[in-house]
Amino acid sequence: MLTNPRILVIVPCFNEEAAIAGVVEEINRQRTQLPLDVLVVNDCSTDRSPDVIRRLNCLWLDLPVNLGIGGAMHAGYKYACRNGYDIAVQMDGDGQHPADELPRLLRPILDEKADVVIGSRFLAKGGFRSTWLRRTGIRYFRWLNRSLIGQLIHDSTSGFRAFNRRTIEIVSAYYPDEYPEPESIVQFGLHNLRMVEVPVQMRERQGGTSSITSLKAVYYMFKVTLATVFIYLRLRNQSHYGNAAC
């Protein structure tokens, strides 16, 4: 059992002026029961998000160049690593991930039963489950991941995740920059991290638009497949690189 853990909830934010305040307030309400800090990573938003974030009760990072979701999360993980946090949680800035699921997401890490916890839409009925086409894509990545690392992750594209210290150190050394979720699962598998999925309810986004439009879907499939196969080849013959510097 982890005692007095320091928890950092990282919320990447790209043009989420409508939703970001609500998301941060919702997470802050969890502070009564969990010792957590909120870090919003503004990925060079072009709307009024930076002004909104500065008025909120949270930590923030302001990226001067747009790096995409992976680059923004990578900044957050480096921050968690350097500032000695024991647990890092990833939550989307558009309100898809309900903060009251946080205790459930953190449980396996607090009990030291997992290195990575993934909040999964598909383990329990109910909540928002995405469109048919998108679910087909998710099923494909599930198959791809399973063939590479031999572990079944039901919701490999879920961005609602919690990492322990060991995982934080690994992802602050390397984290995929574009469409990182399925690729990072292969990364975790090859580092022999214990991954646990917990059922969570997700909502439909509260504002903003998804980064994956129909036009980009084909590119997404292709790029993620390539990235997944290559990270597999890169890490396969490599024992994990110890405690990498943050």
Added chain:
Amino acid sequence: METLPVKIQIISVIGALGFLAMIARLIVRGKLREEYAIVWIICTAILTVFSIWRKGLEEISLLLGVFYPPSLIFLAAIFAIIVFLVHLSVVNSRMQSEIKVLTHEVAFLKQQLQKRAGETAVSSGDEPVSAAV
């Protein structure tokens, strides 16, 4: 197959020298780094050699068993272009990852500055001022 006519020979020598001058000018003005210029200087050198050595292309073609010498030019040129493009992609990828690292560091520094400005403002009871930074 005839050897190159003298007129074309002169034109290609002038062209090659002109190209070399352009490369030199770009380097002098700091618009082109020497390491990338090397490729272009080598290309110009090859071009000049073949402009002067009129039977060169034919002889090399015969040696390699290529029956139509100009096709050897295309083969060699396209191959060189592809290699150089791959090289540029590698350079670009490296720059992208360096930019990512720099962006992260700048973001951390901005945050630290802001925090420090906040602390000085609290201790002195003033508004955060840029002088405190």
